Amino acid sequence: MSGSTTITMRDIAAALGVSVTTVSRALQGTGRISEEQVEKIRAYAREHNYFPNELAGSLRLSRRAPQRVIGVIMPQIAHYYFSTILSGIEDEASRQGYRIMVAQSDESYEREVRICQSFLKNRVCGVIVSQAKDTRCYDHFLHLQQAGVPLVFYDRICTGLNTSRVVVDDYHGAFVAVSHLVDTGCRRVAFYGSPMQLEISKNRYNGYRDALAQHGLHADDSLKFECDNRADAELLTPEVLQRADRPDAFFAVNDDTAIGILYTAKRLGFHVPADVSICGFTNGERAIACEPMLTTVEQRGDKVGREAVDVLVAHVEQRIPPDKVERRVVKTRLIVRGTTRGE
Amino acid sequence: MSGSTTITMRDIAAALGVSVTTVSRALQGTGRISEEQVEKIRAYAREHNYFPNELAGSLRLSRRAPQRVIGVIMPQIAHYYFSTILSGIEDEASRQGYRIMVAQSDESYEREVRICQSFLKNRVCGVIVSQAKDTRCYDHFLHLQQAGVPLVFYDRICTGLNTSRVVVDDYHGAFVAVSHLVDTGCRRVAFYGSPMQLEISKNRYNGYRDALAQHGLHADDSLKFECDNRADAELLTPEVLQRADRPDAFFAVNDDTAIGILYTAKRLGFHVPADVSICGFTNGERAIACEPMLTTVEQRGDKVGREAVDVLVAHVEQRIPPDKVERRVVKTRLIVRGTTRGE
DNA sequence: TTTGGGTGCGCAATCGTTTGCGCGGCATCT
DNA sequence: AGATGCCGCGCAAACGATTGCGCACCCAAA
Numbered sequence: 030m031s032g033s034t035t036i037t038m039r040d041i042a043a044a045l046g047v048s049v050t051t052v053s054r055a056l057q058g059t060g061r062i063s064e065e066q067v068e069k070i071r072a073y074a075r076e077h078n079y080f081p082n083e084l085a086g087s088l089r090l091s092r093r094a095p096q097r098v099i100g101v102i103m104p105q106i107a108h109y110y111f112s113t114i115l116s117g118i119e120d121e122a123s124r125q126g127y128r129i130m131v132a133q134s135d136e137s138y139e140r141e142v143r144i145c146q147s148f149l150k151n152r153v154c155g156v157i158v159s160q161a162k163d164t165r166c167y168d169h170f171l172h173l174q175q176a177g178v179p180l181v182f183y184d185r186i187c188t189g190l191n192t193s194r195v196v197v198d199d200y201h202g203a204f205v206a207v208s209h210l211v212d213t214g215c216r217r218v219a220f221y222g223s224p225m226q227l228e229i230s231k232n233r234y235n236g237y238r239d240a241l242a243q244h245g246l247h248a249d250d251s252l253k254f255e256c257d258n259r260a261d262a263e264l265l266t267p268e269v270l271q272r273a274d275r276p277d278a279f280f281a282v283n284d285d286t287a288i289g290i291l292y293t294a295k296r297l298g299f300h301v302p303a304d305v306s307i308c309g310f311t312n313g314e315r316a317i318a319c320e321p322m323l324t325t326v327e328q329r330g331d332k333v334g335r336e337a338v339d340v341l342v343a344h345v346e347q348r349i350p351p352d353k354v355e356r357r358v359v360k361t362r363l364i365v366r367g368t369t370r371g372e
Numbered sequence: 373m374s375g376s377t378t379i380t381m382r383d384i385a386a387a388l389g390v391s392v393t394t395v396s397r398a399l400q401g402t403g404r405i406s407e408e409q410v411e412k413i414r415a416y417a418r419e420h421n422y423f424p425n426e427l428a429g430s431l432r433l434s435r436r437a438p439q440r441v442i443g444v445i446m447p448q449i450a451h452y453y454f455s456t457i458l459s460g461i462e463d464e465a466s467r468q469g470y471r472i473m474v475a476q477s478d479e480s481y482e483r484e485v486r487i488c489q490s491f492l493k494n495r496v497c498g499v500i501v502s503q504a505k506d507t508r509c510y511d512h513f514l515h516l517q518q519a520g521v522p523l524v525f526y527d528r529i530c531t532g533l534n535t536s537r538v539v540v541d542d543y544h545g546a547f548v549a550v551s552h553l554v555d556t557g558c559r560r561v562a563f564y565g566s567p568m569q570l571e572i573s574k575n576r577y578n579g580y581r582d583a584l585a586q587h588g589l590h591a592d593d594s595l596k597f598e599c600d601n602r603a604d605a606e607l608l609t610p611e612v613l614q615r616a617d618r619p620d621a622f623f624a625v626n627d628d629t630a631i632g633i634l635y636t637a638k639r640l641g642f643h644v645p646a647d648v649s650i651c652g653f654t655n656g657e658r659a660i661a662c663e664p665m666l667t668t669v670e671q672r673g674d675k676v677g678r679e680a681v682d683v684l685v686a687h688v689e690q691r692i693p694p695d696k697v698e699r700r701v702v703k704t705r706l707i708v709r710g711t712t713r714g715e
Numbered sequence: 716t717t718t719g720g721g722t723g724c725g726c727a728a729t730c731g732t733t734t735g736c737g738c739g740g741c742a743t744c745t
Numbered sequence: 746a747g748a749t750g751c752c753g754c755g756c757a758a759a760c761g762a763t764t765g766c767g768c769a770c771c772c773a774a775a
Contacts, residue, residue, distance in 0.1 A: 035519040037731060048755045053733060061753055078515050083493040085731035088427045089760045106462060109657065112455035119449060119476050128490055131474045133462050147471055149378065149423040172421050176378040288661055314452065318631055318658035380761060391725050396763060404723060428761035432730045
């Protein structure tokens with residue numbers, strides 16, 4: 030076969046001596062066409078593996094029904110949490126008959142803007158986005174909205190814009206985790222978090238603080254640190270553990286940081302969890318690769334992705350009006366393992 | 373603004389009292405239009421943030437130039453190696469001016485077929501795919517080829533089809549890893565691999581066997597096991613280590629399995645690497661989360677992704693004819709860490 | 716005054732599909 | 746026999762953008 034491009038309805042019509050209209054109606058079963066013709070046309074189409082050109086359809090209907098493609102923007106793809114979210118997005122989108130177009134911003138504002146433009150050009154029907162760290166201006170998101178493209182944020186919410194969003198229950202996750210630490214005998218719990226501008230960090234700190242308060246303890250500011258990766262944790266932890274008023278537990282903003290604390294503590298001769306308890310956040314692959322395995326707050330990325338698609342599709346299909354914002358919260362769950370004492 | 377859909381050239385033309393043709397030429401700078409008009413039209417377009425409808429363009433040019441969207445099929449997205457590949461794909465595609473449409477087959481043949489159909493409907497210009505484990509029939513891939521859509525396989529190559537492909541150098545990776553084990557004093561190296569139907573497994577086994585042979589050792593069949601995940605490794609390893617002729621080293625097909633061996637060995641009282649050396653394959657997140665850290669063969673997913681896009685785009689842009697297959701191999705590299713003895 | 720060339724712009728067709736409307740033929744009812 | 750209704754099908758417009766062709770105008774040269 031040298032004919033390398035897909036055939037069109039016109040080709041079928043010509044071959045069978047009927048009009049394009051008849052072919053169209055025969056293929057989609059609408060309209061009054063004789064059984065005989067329908068059979069013949071469908072057979073021919075199957076034979077030459079005809080596929081309708083969605084572009085043409087979407088173009089024609091562009092005013093009424095947009096094409097079923099969702100744009101997805103992520104700061105990075107090769108990252109445990111984001112890749113589980115993406116998996117959830119793909120799964121749910123697929124289930125609802127949508128395809129996804131994916132792009133990573135790489136934490137760059139410029140790339141984010143360019144991605145939005147290309148999504149607009151490609152006529153996606155909606156966009157699911159977690160914004161880049163250095164995004165301060167929201168015009169590109171506004172343009173999408175003005176063009177009638179619904180927007181749903183996840184994980185990193187855009188504080189400057191009031192749109193639908195899906196997040197995990199950071200406050201509750203932190204609250205339960207820290208409660209567990211205190212319940213198992215810890216009295217001085219250190220907090221290793223990201224910069225406080227981030228919603229996530231703020232919420233987790235509040236959960237931490239309130240859990241302590243509920244148990245009659247207070248959050249000691251000298252135990253609150255800005256540290257959210259393993260390398261920094263390995264630099265910071267020795268001095269923290271060598272203080273006279275050293276903590277007997279650590280609550281870290283992610284598993285990576287927690288593992289940095291874990292190995293540093295072990296290297297310094299502390300026993301985990303006998304001397305020091307540690308709790309992370311995420312429950313990624315690493316959490317069960319370390320020794321002892323990490324107690325951590327499970328954050329179901331796949332559910333976040335699914336919910337995001339669900340909200341977005343509801344907007345696209347006008348079951349939720351554009352101006353109404355929907356906020357969904359995915360529950361977190363504490364997974365107790367070896368870095369904290371059993372109850 | 374209640375006008376929620378993007379404006380078209382017709383809108384601009386109407387507003388400014390010129391023809392659509394003029395607008396088109398003014399915007400893309402082609403044709404003889406007065407400076408004055410060009411300015412006016414561009415200003416208006418910018419003002420109302422006009423974006424060309426790519427669908428219309430692609431439709432018009434469908435016979436000549438396809439739209440710049442690449443379809444990507446993965447068995448699963450939430451997986452370390454695949455997500456790094458996807459990241460590489462996105463990066464390179466973006467750099468070359470393409471967007472990607474991503475779908476996961478979830479290892480299901482039926483889903484794979486449906487994905488191919490929807491890619492055909494959406495008129496992607498090419499497809500990058502790693503096939504599902506239970507795919508035996510290749511018709512859906514053939515349909516893509518017949519429709520003139522170039523195909524590039526990565527990781528899991530389709531043995532029934534002679535297409536362009538990108539793989540990592542499994543043989544060499546295994547050869548170097550096993551050589552390292554022997555060089556550091558190991559004499560009986562066990563092989564934990566996937567079923568031998570898979571190319572990957574076959575190649576890694578051959579590298580293992582030849583490395584032993586080169587050092588005057590021979591591959592003992594009683595040390596070859598079908599075991600490629602942590603749970604199985606934890607079940608299998610105790611009996612292997614309690615044999616009289618037990619191995620003094622393990623070469624595993626992935627990090628997950630290697631970590632299963634590592635912790636099982638430690639639990640049984642063996643010292644790693646003094647008594648038992650272990651080497652994995654992938655160099656994922658887990659490799660540095662375990663203790664001691666894992667010696668492993670680095671497999672650069674991002675490079676695989678980049679190369680795949682590069683080959684595909686060359687096909688799409690006809691720099692490589694459709695019938696010529698291009699095979700690219702991405703180099704692997706041994707990363708020596710704590711589970712093997714230093715040299 | 717005619718010819719010629721250049722400039723600024725519009726007409727209309729094209730891509731592949733869907734769909735409102737209408738046309739001719741046949742059967743049925745009055 | 747004339748009126749009515751249904752059946753099977755085709756015409757043509759529409760979606761948004763691009764482009765070959767040609768029209769009208771102006772200015773200069775003959």
